[in-house]
Amino acid sequence: MTEDVYHQIERYADGLMDREEASDFEARxxxxxxxxxxxxxxxxxxxxxxxxxxxxxxxxxxxxxxxxTRMNSQMLVRIAAVLVxxxxxxxxxxxxxxxxxxxxxxxxxPYPDRVTTMAAESTTWEKAMSAxxxxxxxxxxxxxxxxxxxxxxxxxxxxxxxxxxLLALDSCxxxxxxxxxxxxxxxxxxxxxxxxxxxxxxECDKTGDAMQMLEQYLNQPxxxxxxxxxxxxxxxxx
Amino acid sequence: MLKVLSPSDHQLIDMIKKGGAGEERAIRHxxxxxxxxIKTFIRKNNGSAEEAEEVLYDAITSMLFNIRSxxxxxxxxxxxxxxxxxxxxxYKVFAKRTNHEQQxxxxxxxxxxxxxxxxxxxxxxxxxxxxxxxxxxxxxxCREVITFWSQHYSMDEIAKAMGYKNSQVAMNKKSxxxxxxxxxxxxxPQLRATLAELRYT
Numbered sequence: 001m002t003e004d005v006y007h008q009i010e011r012y013a014d015g016l017m018d019r020e021e022a023s024d025f026e027a028r029x030x031x032x033x034x035x036x037x038x039x040x041x042x043x044x045x046x047x048x049x050x051x052x053x054x055x056x057x058x059x060x061x062x063x064x065x066x067x068x069t070r071m072n073s074q075m076l077v078r079i080a081a082v083l084v085x086x087x088x089x090x091x092x093x094x095x096x097x098x099x100x101x102x103x104x105x106x107x108x109x110p111y112p113d114r115v116t117t118m119a120a121e122s123t124t125w126e127k128a129m130s131a132x133x134x135x136x137x138x139x140x141x142x143x144x145x146x147x148x149x150x151x152x153x154x155x156x157x158x159x160x161x162x163x164x165x166l167l168a169l170d171s172c173x174x175x176x177x178x179x180x181x182x183x184x185x186x187x188x189x190x191x192x193x194x195x196x197x198x199x200x201x202x203e204c205d206k207t208g209d210a211m212q213m214l215e216q217y218l219n220q221p222x223x224x225x226x227x228x229x230x231x232x233x234x235x236x237x238x
Numbered sequence: 239m240l241k242v243l244s245p246s247d248h249q250l251i252d253m254i255k256k257g258g259a260g261e262e263r264a265i266r267h268x269x270x271x272x273x274x275x276i277k278t279f280i281r282k283n284n285g286s287a288e289e290a291e292e293v294l295y296d297a298i299t300s301m302l303f304n305i306r307s308x309x310x311x312x313x314x315x316x317x318x319x320x321x322x323x324x325x326x327x328x329y330k331v332f333a334k335r336t337n338h339e340q341q342x343x344x345x346x347x348x349x350x351x352x353x354x355x356x357x358x359x360x361x362x363x364x365x366x367x368x369x370x371x372x373x374x375x376x377x378x379x380c381r382e383v384i385t386f387w388s389q390h391y392s393m394d395e396i397a398k399a400m401g402y403k404n405s406q407v408a409m410n411k412k413s414x415x416x417x418x419x420x421x422x423x424x425x426x427p428q429l430r431a432t433l434a435e436l437r438y439t
Contacts, residue, residue, distance in 0.1 A: 006417055044433040045423050046388075046416070048369055051436075053388040058299045064262055065269050065295070138401045169401045173377045204378070 001038055009035070013042050098236075100210065104172075104202035107233055110135070111164050111192055115157060125153055128161070137165040156182060156189045164196055172203035191225040198230070211237050244271075247316045254305045255395055261302075268298060272317050276324045285328060293331060297324035303390035368429055372422045380415035387412050 001009075011017050012025050029036050098106070115129045128143030144162040147153055159182050166175035179197035183190050194217050201210035214234045217223060223230075245253065245267060253260035273294055280290035300323050304310040310319060373381050379400070386396045393405035393412070402408050423430050 007413065010413060010416075040434065041420060041424065041430065044430075044436065045369075045420055048433050048436060049373075049384070049388040049419075050390070052369055053385070053390075054299055054303070057302060057389065058295045061265055061269075061295050061298050061302075062291075064265050065273070138403070142403065171379060171401075173379060 005035065005038065009039050009042050013039060013046065100202035100205050100207045103233065103236060104167075104199045107202075107229055108167065108199055110168065111160060111196070115153075115161075124150075132161060132165065135168070137168045141165040141169070156185070156187050160189050160193055160196075163193070163200070167196060167200050167203065170203070172200040176200040176204060176206075191223055194223075195226050195230065198233070207237065247312070250316060251305055251310075251312070254302055255392075257391075257395075257399070265298065265302070268301075268316065268320065269294075272320050276321060279321075279325070280328050283328065284332065289328075289331065293324055293328045296327050300327070306392060306395065307390040308392050368426075368432075372419060372426075372429075375422065376415060376418060379411070380418065383408065383411045384415050384419060387416070 008025060012022060017025060029039065110132065113129050113133055115125055124143050124147055128140050128147060131137070131140035131143060141162055144158055144165065147158050148155075148162065159178055163175045163178040163182070166172070166178070176197060179193045179200055182193035183197055194213065198210050198213045198217065201207075201213060211234065214230055214237070217230055218227070218234065245264070250264045250267065253264035276294050276297065277287070277290035280293055281287065285293070297320055301310065301316070301320050314322075373384060376384065383396060383400060386399060391399070393408040396412070397403070397405045397408040400408065400411070402411065423433065
């Protein structure tokens with residue numbers, strides 16, 4: 001199925017065609033059995049997905065309808081159990097290991113702005129960094145993408161800041177390869193890139209990879225950037 | 239003492255569209271405000287307590303989907319709309335149970351204006367789990383977009399939730415991701431055949 005045919009099927013099945021376009025498409029459907037088959041395939045998959053979503057939502061609503069008093073009494077029972085059984089369980093709860101994503105969030109701090117001096121936003125770089133400094137990461141990412149396309153400024157810095165924006169926007173899958181590629185280049189940014197790659201791996205629930213990367217990171221004697229944090233993080237993961 | 243004000247329909251719609259804890263509060267509020275009335279109606283019309291509960295949850299789910307997708311245009315109050323959906327759903331279940339197809343048809347025609355919602359349930363639950371496995375093979379961004387889409391969120395809401403520039407970006411993403419899913423289903427002839435045989439109630 002070509003891209004064009006797929007988009008036509010999608011637009012028709014999702015009700016995005018106007019009447020005239022839909023009517024033309026229906027005429028084609030009547031004459032092209034393969035097209036009709038592709039449309040059925042689209043609809044069958046979509047409808048099965050949506051039916052699954054319907055059941056999941058219904059289940060959630062059923063749970064929300066459980067009387068609050070029942071929940072409160074359950075909570076009271078839990079509190080009472082903790083009080084009765086005491087300190088060891090409380091300690092167990094307190095010492096429960098956080099998830100990779102929680103650790104990534106805990107250790108994430110945006111890389112400092114090494115580009116601008118918070119001056120007027122006259123260039124794309126300044127606009128990007130101004131947004132970055134305000135933690136407006138979506139906007140910063142857009143500006144950084146423009147810089148990347150126009151090949152303006154230090155390509156390494158653009159990659160680093162855009163990856164950090166992606167990480168902050170929970171798009172670790174996109175951030176991780178960019179950061180790994182930057183880490184592999186021997187530049188003054190590779191330390192920082194390695195650190196954020198570790199956080200991206202954690203965010204993506206690739207804890208094993210993150211630990212391996214952390215060990216490699218700490219095995220480099222010259223590494224200074226966030227060294228103590230990295231040691232602390234490795235200990236938390238162990 | 240502060241008076242606790244009930245949220246307006248407009249506020250409830252907003253809470254549902256935004257999702258999260260606000261949406262849960264809105265759902266609880268709607269259940270509290272309308273649940274008993276709907277269940278009583280069904281019980282008085284030959285339904286059991288269990289059937290009344292099922293229909294209520296089906297109706298709320300349909301309403302959520304229609305609010306998210308923008309199919310609900312606010313031409314009636316939320317309570318009226320929910321009640322109409324529940325009534326229609328009950329007539330459908332009742333007609334099926336008693337095999338009074340003609341009666342069902344008459345009621346359906348009367349309530350045609352509320353046709354917009356989709357009240358479907360999977361006949362074969364295992365297909366849902368196969369689809370979930372396929373979804374799990376997509377990368378996280380794709381999985382999220384397709385999940386939002388299957389939950390009937392509008393492209394605007396998906397764009398907001400995913401941090402995309404606009405709804406067109408969300409639309410393109412959904413399009414590419416769903417195409418990937420279709421290709422995976424296509425590579426699994428047995429699943430493709432099962433999906434083709436599924437019927438929704």
